[in-house]
Amino acid sequence: xxxxLYLATAVLLLAFASxxxxxxxxxxxxxxxxxxxxxxxxxxxxxxPVDSNFYYVDVDWTDAAxxxxxVQASVYAADAVTKKVxxxxxxxxxxxxxxxxxxxxxxxxxxxxxxxxxxxALPPAYEAVLETIEVSPGLHGAVVTWTNATGKNIxxxxxxxxxxxxxxxxFNAPGEQTDGQAVIQGLAPGNQQFVxxxxxxxNNVSEEKSASVTxxxxxxxxxxxxxxxxxVPGYNPASNNATIGYSSQAVNDNGEVVHLFDDxxxxxxxxSWSNPDLDYPHWLIIDLGREQTISRVExxxxxxxxxxxxxxxxxxxxxxxxxxxxxxxVNPTWTWTEQGTFSFDPTINDMQSVHVVATPxxxxxxxxxxxxxxxxxxYAMVGELKVYGKD
Ligand SMILES: [Ca+2]
Numbered sequence: 001x002x003x004x005l006y007l008a009t010a011v012l013l014l015a016f017a018s019x020x021x022x023x024x025x026x027x028x029x030x031x032x033x034x035x036x037x038x039x040x041x042x043x044x045x046x047x048x049p050v051d052s053n054f055y056y057v058d059v060d061w062t063d064a065a066x067x068x069x070x071v072q073a074s075v076y077a078a079d080a081v082t083k084k085v086x087x088x089x090x091x092x093x094x095x096x097x098x099x100x101x102x103x104x105x106x107x108x109x110x111x112x113x114x115x116x117x118x119x120x121a122l123p124p125a126y127e128a129v130l131e132t133i134e135v136s137p138g139l140h141g142a143v144v145t146w147t148n149a150t151g152k153n154i155x156x157x158x159x160x161x162x163x164x165x166x167x168x169x170x171f172n173a174p175g176e177q178t179d180g181q182a183v184i185q186g187l188a189p190g191n192q193q194f195v196x197x198x199x200x201x202x203n204n205v206s207e208e209k210s211a212s213v214t215x216x217x218x219x220x221x222x223x224x225x226x227x228x229x230x231x232v233p234g235y236n237p238a239s240n241n242a243t244i245g246y247s248s249q250a251v252n253d254n255g256e257v258v259h260l261f262d263d264x265x266x267x268x269x270x271x272s273w274s275n276p277d278l279d280y281p282h283w284l285i286i287d288l289g290r291e292q293t294i295s296r297v298e299x300x301x302x303x304x305x306x307x308x309x310x311x312x313x314x315x316x317x318x319x320x321x322x323x324x325x326x327x328x329x330v331n332p333t334w335t336w337t338e339q340g341t342f343s344f345d346p347t348i349n350d351m352q353s354v355h356v357v358a359t360p361x362x363x364x365x366x367x368x369x370x371x372x373x374x375x376x377x378x379y380a381m382v383g384e385l386k387v388y389g390k391d
Contacts, residue, residue, distance in 0.1 A: 024110035027054040032084070033102065033117050039150040040124030040200065044087045044100055044117065048078045053106045059087050061100045091202030092121035125150035126198035126206050129173055135194050135211035139295055141185045141357035142192065142213050144171065151175040152200065158184065159195040173198075183340045183357040189217035219295040219359055225387045227261040229289030233321060233364075240272040244324070245285040248272035257284060260385040265349075268302040271380045282310075282369040282380040288387065291319055291363045296388040298351040299344065299367075301381065307346045308377035310369045315339040315354075317362035336366055346375055351386065359389070 028049035036043045048054055059071045073087045089100065097120045104112040125148070132147040133156065148154055154173040159166065171182040192215050198206040234243030235258060240251050248271050249257050255270025271282045288294075294317065301309060315338075322334030342354045365387065369380045 024108060025053055025106060026110050027051055027104045027106045027112040029113045029115070030054075030057065030102070030104055033115055035100070035117055035119035037120060037122045038088070039122050039128055039152055040092045040126070040202075040204070041088050041090045041152075042092065042098065042100065042119045042121050044089060044102065044119070045084055046102065047082070047084050048075050050083075054104060054112075055107045056105050057085070057087070058103045058105070059089060059100055060103070061089065061098050063091070063098075064094060064096070091200070091204065093124050093202075093204040095120050095123060124200060124204055125152035125175075126154050126200045126204060129154045129156070130196070130198045130206045130209060133196050133198070133209065135196065135213055137213040137216050138183060138357035139216050139219060139359055140189065140355040141183055141187045142194065142215065143358040144182045144184065144196070146173055146180050147178060148173045148175065148180060149178055155199045156182070157197050157199065158182075159197075160184070160187075160192060162187065181337055181358065183338070185340055185342075185355065185357055187215045189215045191215075219293070219389065221390045222295050222388050223390060225288060225292055225294075225389055227263070227386070230261050231287045231289070232257045232260075233285055233287055240275060244322075245287075247282045247284075248276070248278050250274070255381070260284070260286070260382055263384070265300060265383050266303050268381050268383045270302065271378075273379050277378070279378040280369060280371040280374045280380070284367045284382075286365045286367075286385070286387075287321070288363050288365060290391075291361055292391055293359055293361055293389040294339075294356045294365065294387055295359050295390075296353055296355055297365070297367075298353045298384075298386040298388070300351045300383040301344075301346055301349060302383050303349050306381070307375070309346045309375050309379060309381045310344055310373045311346060311375050312341065312343045312369075312373035314341050314368040314370060315356060316366040316368060317360045318364045318366075319362055321364060334364075334366075337362075344373070351384065356389075 028051040030046040032047040034045050054075055056074045061069050063069050071087055073085050078085045097118050099118050101116045103114040128150050129148050134145050136143045152175045156171045159168045173180050194211045195208050197208045233245030240248055242248055246257050250270035250272050253270050257269045259267040260269045272278050316336035318336050324333045339356050
């Protein structure tokens with residue numbers, strides 16, 4: 001009896017296994033296999049068949065380090081009209097030919113007929129970006145500029161010596177932004193050596209490139225910019241709410257934005273703390289009246305014992321006014337250039353002065369208080385704001 005039971009189980013298992021084999025219907029072959037070259041990438045294209053059983057394709061290749069690489073592409077990635085799928089195979093550091101093998105699979109994982117194609121990438125994006133990097137002398141610092149037309153995210157590392165300290169700073173050059181700028185602050189005037197290199201997200205690293213600049217001590221002819229011609233875009237003295245030119249103000253607390261430049265240390269701008277009660281980030285835009293060169297920014301705190309305000313800020317400039325609210329950055333029309341991140345001591349009543357390293361030409365100055373600069377309260381406050389430079 002026991003023996004019969006074993007036999008029956010074996011027969012059942014066999015039946016199940018063969019049934020499973022029978023259900024594995026291979027997908028139909030894809031067609032029109034081709035490739036194109038991109039920066040550090042090969043884009044494989046194929047047309048999916050009219051086959052409800054066709055699910056996905058594995059694209060396999062062996063990279064320069066002899067490691068197997070695979071990208072999977074679903075049938076749902078196919079263009080609705082052309083029925084073509086583009087598969088980006090990324091991370092190439094050379095322009096050699098590679099063999100890509102594509103294997104289609106059905107919904108139950110049954111493989112179909114593999115096809116291969118040989119293709120090569122364009123030089124990698126990090127090399128293209130490295131060629132565009134320039135290090136220019138700045139005011140108590142240096143300005144690093146680049147162009148990233150590759151659409152790929154790249155990191156730029158800058159190494160230099162500060163006193164006896166070896167310093168390394170890394171800046172992001174995102175693919176969606178063509179022209180970038182970063183500043184290195186706090187360098188002693190005089191000759192300074194830099195080493196720059198670039199990296200991508202696949203741990204590919206470029207060769208090193210050297211730069212030598214003479215850090216500038218002073219902007220010749222620097223003067224206090226005329227604050228009588230300043231304004232704040234969209235200023236509304238009757239409301240606390242954000243406008244195109246600021247994140248909020250506290251009208252009921254005499255905290256209007258125009259108190260930033262009324263030559264009175266004791267009057268101040270205060271972000272809205274009631275109706276609405278707003279947390280960071282906070283920000284302000286100053287219209288300097290006309291395009292001028294900016295070399296230094298000075299701010300003082302809301303005078304007195306309150307030390308709950310911001311501990312730092314970012315400076316950004318632009319030459320042409322935008323039309324959108326910069327806060328939500330929907331359809332951004334302001335093109336801000338980063339001028340650096342600065343610390344602010346909320347315990348000091350005196351003006352606190354910072355060098356604007358790149359000495360940009362600009363009409364609009366944005367002071368941005370990010371969440372990372374939040375003090376012990378939700379609010380930002382500034383007593384006076386002065387800008388130095390020249391016409
Ligand atoms: Ca004031």
